[in-house]
Amino acid sequence: MLINCDMGESYGPWEKGADEAVMPLIDQANIACGGHAGDPDTMARTLRLAAGHGVQAGAHPGYPDRRNFGRLKLDWPLESLVLEVQAQIGALQAVAGALGIGLRHVKPHGALYLAMMRDDQLLTRLAEGVAAVDPSLAFVLQATPERERHAAMLEHTGLTLAFEAFADRAYAADGRLQARGIDGAVLSDADAVAGHVANLLDGFVQTPEGPLAVEAETLCVHGDNPSATAVLRRIRELVPPKQ
Template identity: 50%
Template structure:
């Protein structure tokens, strides 16, 4: 959410916000600007939606979906800068950040590279170790291993599954460059959401059934079907 920038518009936040529980708000790295962040925080507050920081690589041209040569202290500084900016605007509205979810390429890389994940752990530990970090859900064994890593830094995790993205056989999200990586049918998104919520499973692009234990379900704000799908999911689970 909040991924517009200046005169450039992205997403339909006003239509989507009434039907969700958690909003991951861009912090000026991959998208957004101070005014957009401010109005998105206000919108979340108006609908009593939990606010999460959504930091990404500082790459607006690539929308944070390209690998970026940042690591260690440099990446940590960028994360703290972005989270701190959103935190300041939350304070203006008498609210606070409730979780952190990295964006795009940063999110995908942290799920594959332990060193990068530990850099994110250290940044969150320095900012506020009580904030859960949102990571990609897998089976119970993989989730437990990630919990143990996070516990070394005094952190907790929220495990996330994706309704509008396809999975590869290894349990990661299929690359956006692959055919079928993004679902462009409301029926397909709703069916994947139903299967995740009721059976804890999803079918990979290659046909395998993956078992996933998740706490939360993601819809991407830049998918034009998200408001319609979120409304349907909200109605079915009210």
């Protein structure tokens, strides 16, 4: 199991997350591309930090909505949204290329991620859009009970799919994430997260309706979680880094 984290979400003088403390504790960095957060300076700083710690760098595009941090679903024409995501990936690719750093994956952010997991057409077009930019990039999506159907649906893209589970979020009965507005939806207590992760390593999550099977290859911790560093230290006790 790999550990991924959303990173590079500062913007200008506004600092968000604890990237320097978090980076040594993860395997994959999902780097904001200027849509919901991030700017060229932050992209470059985060890419260098990832490279310095041997962490895989990936793009983290989202709705272009800094005010709501990309966590509000926007009414956006589908093909325009695909172009927006491609442009954000391209921005990070340009900065990474100038630094001699390669990107390894793409993981949509926030409300865009949640929307694609509920909309087959959006999921398909985003994956096709990523493949058109660079078919060597892995595409990150949530591991749900529909994992096999999603894999079959996206097979034509030729992309490697990286199915992920969430270490710091509670799950709904259908295997998707509980809405952030629900009390307890975001897990910040390190002990609670450790118990949740132990279940995920055993192949299931607890939901309001009982345990649900989850098969994932990578585990997400949100970089803007105030307890991210403490949470990741506990997770590393359960998930040693790959050698």
